Each structure stands twice: as C-alpha cells, then as structure tokens.
Amino acid sequence: MLSRNNIPKISTHLLSTKVFIEKFSTQHAQNQFDISIPPDYSKYHPNIQEISSHLQDLSPYPPHSPYINPQHYYQNIVLNDWCRRKPHPVSLRQLAAFGNALTEEKILSSANFVRLELPIRIALIIKELQTLPFNVINNYHLAKVYESYYDIFDRFRKIPAIKTLRDNEKFCITLQDVLTDVNLLNLPNLLMGALECCILDALPQKELDGLVSSLLRARISRRLILEEHLSLTENFNVDPNKPRSQHFIGDIFFKCSALEHLEISSNNASKFIENLYPGIKMPKLIIEGKKDLSFQFLTSHLHYLFGEILRNSYEATVKHFINSNPGPHDEPQPVKVSIINNADHVAFRFSDRGGGVDIKPINKIWSFGKDSELAKNSLSNFHKLPDLELTTVSSRQQNLKARESLMNTSVGGIDNNNVKEATLINLIQRPAEYKLGLGLAMCKVYADYWNGDLVMHSLSGYGTDTFLKLGKLGYSDNKLQLDRV
Known part of the structure; x- marks a missing residue:
C-alpha cells in the first residue's frame, strides 16, 4: 500500500526526472549529447579504429578464412586420407644418381614423385598443427601458416598425373609459385607467431622450440625436393646428355x-x-x-x-x-x-x-x-x-x-x-x-x-x-x- 509519507519523496523524484529529461532534450537539440554519434576513443590509442577492425580475425572462425570455418570438419576427412599415407625418405646419393643421366621418362617420374610427395608431407604438418592448444593455433600468425599449408595441400591433391613434358612445364610453374608467392610469408608468420606465444606464455619453451624446429626442418626438405626437380627440368631442357662426375650430388649443390x-x-x-x-x-x-x-x-x-x-x-x-x-x-x-x-x-x-x-x-x-x-x-x-x-x-x-x-x-x-x-x-x-x-x-x-x-x-x-x-x-x-x- 502506498503510504502518505512517501508521496513527497516520489514527487521529488518525479521532479528531478523531469528536469533531467528537459536538460537531455536541450543537449540533444544542440548536438551535445547525440547517442547516434560514436564516442571518440582515439584518446585511448591513436590507431584504435584500425586495431578494432581486426578483432574479428581473432575469432574461432575468422570471416576471411576459406579453411578455418564450421565446415572445415568435412574438408578434414580428405586430409585424414592423405595422413594415412607414408612419406618417402630420400638420400642425397639417391637424388644424385637420379640426375646422372636425364631422360623424358625420368623427368616425368620425378614430377609425379613431387606431385604425390608434397601433399603427403604437408598433410602431416597440418595434422601436427591441429593438435596444438587452441590459444596457440588460433594465434593470428600461426593461423596464417595453417591456411597457407592447407591451400598448398588443397591445390596439389587435385593435380592430375603428369604424362607429358608439356604437363611438366605447367607443373613447374606451380612449383615456382609455391616457392615464391604462396609460401613467401610462412617463415615470418611462423616466427612472429612464436614470439607472440612467448609474450603470452602460451606454450612452454621446450615445446615451442620443438614446434618451430620441426616446421623449419620440414620446410627445408620440401623446398629441396621442389628445387631439385626444377633444376633437373631446366638441365634436361638445356642439355639432357651433359656428363656428370662420379661425385655429383644434385644440381642445387x-x-x-x-x-x-x-x-x-x-x-x-x-x-x-x-x-x-x-x-x-x-x-x-x-x-x-x-x-x-x-x-x-x-x-x-x-x-x-x-x-x-x-x-x-x-x-x-x-x-x-x-x-x-x-x-x-x-x-x-x-x-x-x-x-x-x-x-x-x-x-x-x-x-x-x-x-x-x-x-x-x-x-x-x-x-x-x-x-x-x-x-x-x-x-x-x-x-x-x-x-x-x-x-x-x-x-x-x-x-x-x-x-x-x-x-x-x-x-x-x-x-x-x-x-x-x-x-x-x-x-x-x-x-x-x-x-x-x-x-x-x-x-x-x-x-x-x-x-x-x-x-x-x-x-x-x-x-x-x-x-x-x-x-x-x-x-x-x-x-x-x-x-x-
């Protein structure tokens, strides 16, 4: 029940509310208190607008990503099939012997080896990245590395068998693309991601060293295999009968x-x-x-x-x-x-x-x-x-x-x-x-x-x-x- 003693208090409250509304209306009319105008946050950081525009990139599913999305599970089924395959270790002596006498058959055999070997090796690296803690692989730079690897994997798994030298020429263009454009930023992104993990203490030092070292070693092997095939192709096109010494070890050495x-x-x-x-x-x-x-x-x-x-x-x-x-x-x-x-x-x-x-x-x-x-x-x-x-x-x-x-x-x-x-x-x-x-x-x-x-x-x-x-x-x-x- 409303007490008579509370009426003066309610009246006072209503009066103060009326005054506030009138004051708000006056300020709004003068554009001094327009809630439709965003506040000026630049006093906190001069580049706050640019920084805030990238916040969505840190979400579990960055909107710009073709691979890190809710449908990625279905893409991963394809990946798992390649992960069950075994990579083929290669010694430098095997590499050298392969290039001693170049024939069309050898060039095509080398091309198809690279065509199948690269997606297997990339698939295993992607699987390794998927096992990392979420706050590590969700790092902006490491996510970029993941996307780049998945892009390379997705492109190479769709390349058909290389049957002619013309097919090999097109394939070599793709390899050059991987060595330059596609793969160019993986190294700085990997290292910047590692540095940010250090700052945030996201991964113990020993595990971080193991991760970076394994990715760098895998990177060296992949690049050597790609570069050696490019070199073999170039030598075959110039002079397939060029004599080699018995101590010859690859064309890139x-x-x-x-x-x-x-x-x-x-x-x-x-x-x-x-x-x-x-x-x-x-x-x-x-x-x-x-x-x-x-x-x-x-x-x-x-x-x-x-x-x-x-x-x-x-x-x-x-x-x-x-x-x-x-x-x-x-x-x-x-x-x-x-x-x-x-x-x-x-x-x-x-x-x-x-x-x-x-x-x-x-x-x-x-x-x-x-x-x-x-x-x-x-x-x-x-x-x-x-x-x-x-x-x-x-x-x-x-x-x-x-x-x-x-x-x-x-x-x-x-x-x-x-x-x-x-x-x-x-x-x-x-x-x-x-x-x-x-x-x-x-x-x-x-x-x-x-x-x-x-x-x-x-x-x-x-x-x-x-x-x-x-x-x-x-x-x-x-x-x-x-x-x-």
Missing part, C-alpha cells in the same frame, strides 16, 4: 670454397657492424687450417651460417673494444677461424675476444622461446620492416619487395631458389636496424639438419669459441637427409 665464402661473409659482417658503430675500426679476420678446402653444399645455407656467426663475433668484439677505452691507434682483437676437414664432416671454429657470454643464458641463444621483453623487441622490429605485408600479397612486384625486406633480417638469405655461386657476392647488405634476435637459433636448426651441430663455449671477460660442424653431403649412402617431413 655447388662446390664451395671455404676460404672464399668466409671472406664474403666477413666482408658483409664488417659492413653490418660499421652501420652500428660508425667510425670504429673493424676486427680483422684470420683464417687458419685447411684453407684450400672445397666441399659440396647449398651455398645460400652456408653463407647464412657463416654470416650470422661472424656478425655476432664482430659485434661482441667491437663492443668489448669500445668498453676498454681504446687509444687512437688501438685496434680491436682479430676474429680467428680454423678450418678442419674430416672424413665425414667439415668443421669451423670461430674464436673472438669479445668478452664472452654469461654462462647461465648461453643455451637460450639457440632457443626461439625468448623472455617477454626480448620477444616484444623482436616483434616490434618485424613490424618495422618495410613492404612486408603479412595479410595478403597481391602482386608479383609486392612479392619482390617483401622478399627484399626479409633479406634485411636475420631470417633472410636462406630461401633463394636457383641460387648461383656468383649471386652471393651481390647479396643485399642488410641494414643494422632490423635485428630480430633469431639468427643463431635458426643456424642451430640448419646445422642440425645437415647432420652437423652448432656449439658455443664462452669464458666470461675473455671471449667465445663457436664450433660449426657440417656433415659431408652424400658421405653415407643410407643417410636420409630429406626424410624429415
């Missing part, structure tokens, strides 16, 4: 002079450090041991390994030199490289007097799992790269710009298909500002892939010895270098 490639890498490393410390004298390179050593290897990988190790040695040496308050005529200590030739492998010891590395975090040098602050810095440098559009690449010209942009980082210079010896001399000299902190971790994976290793020993306050071991290609007929799917 070259006889590499250790001395020549060390000098090239040293020159590039010096220019890189000069950009960081202009006006400072650079360390000299002293090469000892088996200077006349030549061995067959993939030149882009060798150049990458030498370059990253020397850049780190030079930078540490120059920093230590500056901190020692040098006189005007003083010079930094030299960097020494010892070349060792063994029956089954070659080895290089890089010795510097750069003050050493703290022993506790030394194993983290080989890890993709950075602490949160280092991961943020690396991620920030990725975003600063010019012309690296990580969403879509719509033209061949944009592809070339993106490739050049990647060449400016510690993840560039290892994916050049059809690399020739002379190309190394003219490789793009990368600027010093794009440091991602991933170079040595990448080197560890590549050294391990080639049946070698990368080890570092450090004496705090003195210097560091870095040992690079590389297995000789084709040394063992039974060693399946290309077995890592």
